[in-house]
Amino acid sequence: MARGGAARGARDDEFLDFAATRSGHLYRSACLLTGGDTHLAEDLVQETLGRMYAVWRTGGGWRPGTRRIDNPAAYAQGVLYRTFLSHVRRRSSTERPTGEIPDLAGPDGDSTLRLTLLEALARMSPRDRAVLVLRYWEDVSVEETAELLRSSPGAVRTQSSRALARLRILLGDALGDLALR
Structure with a gap:
């Protein structure tokens, strides 16, 4: 009995290390998605980590051969995107929070450009946001994006192209003006 408790404690420690390492990246991706x-x-990251822990504690961690998931970071990203899409489907209201996005000082001073892009992403459909963030922010391949979103590679290519066209329309001349600064 004590032996199982020690193994569970080791798995918990492994998970805490994983969560501490990946939570910042998951949060940045979630901010773009939302x-x-x-x-x-923050809620999406917490839900993702909760789901990851539920899987983590049932197995022997992520050692090869103990789970069919070989890459926990990629698996966590998939959980995050599916959690986001699930949240959007459940939401019956189109309420949007009002208030300003906190401006974090960046080394390049491109906060206006960043805010403009975030506002344009917020006006896009959740599925379009997910595809754009995966493909162009996370630099995930078409095939991996299709697998994460449970879609076909052809559908991802089409959706990427259409989402980029919508983003260009939403941004209009604003992006060109901001990029030249």
Whole structure:
């Protein structure tokens, strides 16, 4: 009995290390997915880590051969995107929080450009946001994006192209003006 408790404690320690390492990256991705809604982003990361822990504690960690999941970071990203899409489907209201997105000082001073992009992403459909963030922020391949979103590679290519066209329309001349600064 004590032996099982020690193994569980070791798995818990492994998970805590994993969560500490990956939570910042998951949070940044969630902020992009939510169009800058930091509170929802925090909720999505917590839900993702909760789901990851439920899987983590049932197995022997992520050692090869103990789970069919070989890459916990990629698995966590998939859980995050599916959690986000599930949240959007459940939401019956189109309420958007009002208030300003907190401006974090960046080394490049490109906060206006960042805010403009976040506002444009927030006006896009959740599925379009998920595809754009995966493909162009996370630099995930078409095939991996299709697998994460449970879609076909052809559908991901089409959706990427259409989402980029919508983003260009939403940004209009604003992006060109901001990029030249």
